[in-house]
Amino acid sequence: MNAEKLYEKLLENIRQRQAGSFELAGLAMGGAWIAERLARDLGLPRFGVINVAFHRDDYAEKGMTALRTASTMPTNLPFDVNAANIILIDDVLLTGRTVRAALNELFDFGRPAQVELMVLADRGKRELPVAANFVGEKVQVPDHQILVLEKDAAGKFSFQLEERAE
Amino acid sequence: MNAAHKEASQFVNQFNAAGELTHLLTLEGLPKEQILHILDTTQQFVSVTDPSREVRKVPLLRGKSVFNLFFENSTRTRTTFEIAAKRLSADVINLDISTSSTAKGESLLDTIDNLVAMQADIFVVRHNVSRAPIEIANHVPPHVHVVNAGDGSHQHPTQGLLDMYTMRHFKQDFRGLKVAIIGDVVHSRVAKSNIHALTTLGCEEIRVIGPESLLPSDLDMLGVKVFHSMEEGLQGVDVVMTLRIQKERMEVGQVPEGDAFFKQYGLTSSRLALAKPDAIVMHPGPMNRGVEIDSVVADGPQSVILNQVTFGIAVRMAVMSILASN
Numbered sequence: 001m002n003a004e005k006l007y008e009k010l011l012e013n014i015r016q017r018q019a020g021s022f023e024l025a026g027l028a029m030g031g032a033w034i035a036e037r038l039a040r041d042l043g044l045p046r047f048g049v050i051n052v053a054f055h056r057d058d059y060a061e062k063g064m065t066a067l068r069t070a071s072t073m074p075t076n077l078p079f080d081v082n083a084a085n086i087i088l089i090d091d092v093l094l095t096g097r098t099v100r101a102a103l104n105e106l107f108d109f110g111r112p113a114q115v116e117l118m119v120l121a122d123r124g125k126r127e128l129p130v131a132a133n134f135v136g137e138k139v140q141v142p143d144h145q146i147l148v149l150e151k152d153a154a155g156k157f158s159f160q161l162e163e164r165a166e
Numbered sequence: 167m168n169a170a171h172k173e174a175s176q177f178v179n180q181f182n183a184a185g186e187l188t189h190l191l192t193l194e195g196l197p198k199e200q201i202l203h204i205l206d207t208t209q210q211f212v213s214v215t216d217p218s219r220e221v222r223k224v225p226l227l228r229g230k231s232v233f234n235l236f237f238e239n240s241t242r243t244r245t246t247f248e249i250a251a252k253r254l255s256a257d258v259i260n261l262d263i264s265t266s267s268t269a270k271g272e273s274l275l276d277t278i279d280n281l282v283a284m285q286a287d288i289f290v291v292r293h294n295v296s297r298a299p300i301e302i303a304n305h306v307p308p309h310v311h312v313v314n315a316g317d318g319s320h321q322h323p324t325q326g327l328l329d330m331y332t333m334r335h336f337k338q339d340f341r342g343l344k345v346a347i348i349g350d351v352v353h354s355r356v357a358k359s360n361i362h363a364l365t366t367l368g369c370e371e372i373r374v375i376g377p378e379s380l381l382p383s384d385l386d387m388l389g390v391k392v393f394h395s396m397e398e399g400l401q402g403v404d405v406v407m408t409l410r411i412q413k414e415r416m417e418v419g420q421v422p423e424g425d426a427f428f429k430q431y432g433l434t435s436s437r438l439a440l441a442k443p444d445a446i447v448m449h450p451g452p453m454n455r456g457v458e459i460d461s462v463v464a465d466g467p468q469s470v471i472l473n474q475v476t477f478g479i480a481v482r483m484a485v486m487s488i489l490a491s492n
Contacts, residue, residue: 053210054224063491064207064484072206074213081218108221 003149003157006120006136007034011041013134014087014118019043022085022116025050027102028073030091030149034120037155038089048077050088052101081110087134091149093119096130121147121159178300182308186492189303189312190485192321193362201330201366207484208331212477214253226487227256230287234260236315238294242451242475243315243325247290250482256288274298275305282310288486289313296320311489313482319353319415325450326359328481330367332474333405336446340367346399346441348375349409349431349458352382353416356450357409361388375399376431379420396431400440407448408433408458425456433459438468446470 025048026035032049039047051074053064088102099117106112118134123141141147141161148160180196182188187200215222232251236244244260251258261281278289288311291299296318303312316322337343345364351357351374364372365388374381375393385392393399400406411421421427438447447459447469455461464471 051210051213054214054226059226059491064203064488072209074210075216075219076213077218108224109219 001121001137001139001147001159003120003136003159007037007157010034010118010120010134010136011038014038014042022087023048023079024089025077025086025102025106026089027052027091027098030120031089032073033149033151033157034091034118035089046078048079048086049073049075050077050102050105051075052098052105055101055104057097057101075105075109077106077109081106081112083111083113085114085116086112087116087118089118091119092121092123092147093117093130093132093135094123094125096126096128099130100128120149120157123147177304179304182492184492187488188308188492189299189314190323190489191300191303191312191314193323193326193359193366194321196323196362196366198366198368201327201363204327204481204484204488205331205334207488208327208477208480211253211480211483211487214480214483215476223253223255225255227251227254227287227490230254230256230490231285232256232258232288232290232486233281233286234258234290234315235263235281236261236292237263237298238292238316240292240316242478243292244290246475246478247313247315247324247482250479251288251290251486253479254483254487256486259286274302278302278305282306286310288490290315292316294318311486311492313485313489316355318355320355320358322355322359322450324478324482324485325356326363327485328474328478329356329360329407329448329450330363331477331481332448332470333446335473335477336470337404340364340369343369343405344371344373344403345369345405345407346373346375346393346403347407347409348396348399348433350380350411350421351376351385351409352380353412354409357407360407361390365389371403373399373403377422396433396437397440400437403441404445405448406433406438406441406445407450409450410452410454411457428457428460431458432456433463435460435462435466438463438466444468448474451475 024035026032028049028051035047116133119132120136122132122135122138144164145161146164148162150158150160178191180187180189180191234244248258290313291302292315297320299312299314299317314323347357373391373393375396449471
């Protein structure tokens with residue numbers, strides 16, 4: 001899994017779209033990094049950030065503590081969500097639960113015309129009827145591991161495999 | 167209640183067996199990491215009131231019941247707790263204690279038992295007796311959470327946290343920060359909560375300014391610098407916090423009568439000029455204009471008093487959502 005190559009592939013895919021016909025909204029934190037870099041590489045004036053904390057379905061189990069890393073990156077959508085074509089961006093797609101929460105958060109800001117989904121890596125194993133429109137690569141990762149996107153000082157992406165904490 | 171039992175019931179434990187915050191009773195001894203987690207979570211909840219968000223409500227406490235138990239008057243605190251709980255989608259029940267069973271002689275803990283039987287999830291407690299919320303917290307079953315909304319002259323932790331959030335918002339960092347707290351410190355639970363939190367967060371210098379009769383005797387122990395003159399105490403500070411003169415908690419003669427207090431300790435423009443030029447002015451409310459603060463200062467460009475009120479909602483949302491998940 002070369003995250004840089006997957007990023008380049010997504011960048012080429014989205015170049016086919018006419019600038020100004022869509023808005024980017026990245027999920028904190030990894031998806032927001034991707035959205036920020038796409039906006040820069042495509043010369044777009046803005047990108048949005050979505051924090052799913054308020055709509056997670058595991059709040060009762062994990063609570064706010066599970067969100068410490070993302071807690072300093074609140075939702076910020078610097079465009080009118082109403083009637084917009086929005087591309088949601090996340091680093092890894094697995095169960096689909098985060099995407100469900102992101103849609104709820106997005107709809108608290110208005111009623112978009114269309115929402116599409118872009119992910120660097122698709123692990124399969126969906127628990128909700130969610131599919132991505134743009135996929136960097138379909139990957140196989142054992143259930144006991146998590147795939148974590150990292151960004152180095154130069155802004156380059158890489159994937160790390162970590163053991164799932166239980 | 168015998169002495170040993172009473173002592174046990176007053177033991178402050180805000181944490182559950184897993185070490186998570188389950189009640190918020192005091193800022194004394196609350197670890198820095200916990201305070202920063204609450205402040206960071208608050209930052210997220212501030213975004214819930216962003217004008218671009220059409221739905222200014224989130225579903226975290228859907229199906230939970232928050233009971234506001236105010237045994238002492240409050241407008242600001244009770245209202246902001248109610249707004250906070252409603253923005254979290256909780257059901258809010260406000261108990262008017264003066265017309266409730268306690269007026270008919272029911273004991274405090276019997277009242278609590280009945281409300282627990284009504285499936286209360288969170289109690290927000292304001293009481294004129296210090297440590298009453300601690301007694302309630304030690305009594306309720308583990309799934310019920312208690313937030314101290316001000317107890318006697320002991321603590322007012324959510325006010326302390328919203329003051330920390332306000333200072334961080336305007337001043338970014340507590341290192342190098344000089345804070346002056348003015349006036350009726352001895353009766354002020356707000357001052358105590360602030361001093362504990364500022365100390366934990368590494369504030370460079372905490373000063374109190376006031377007449378000897380209004381300052382507690384144990385301040386040196388807390389590392390606080392004591393001043394009896396505004397002209398000396400305000401020199402070069404970043405934050406000026408004035409407190410309400412709490413006449414209802416005083417004995418006759420404890421405070422200079424009439425406008426004598428204002429003459430010595432009132433925050434006026436000329437005194438504020440002794441602080442740093444970008445110093446902020448805070449007040450926990452309710453304000454006595456012309457007693458502890460001049461209207462020109464209260465309504466002036468350095469005043470962040472109404473920002474404190476707005477941030478108070480997000481702080482209380484953060485506290486309730488963190489407690490309810492632990």
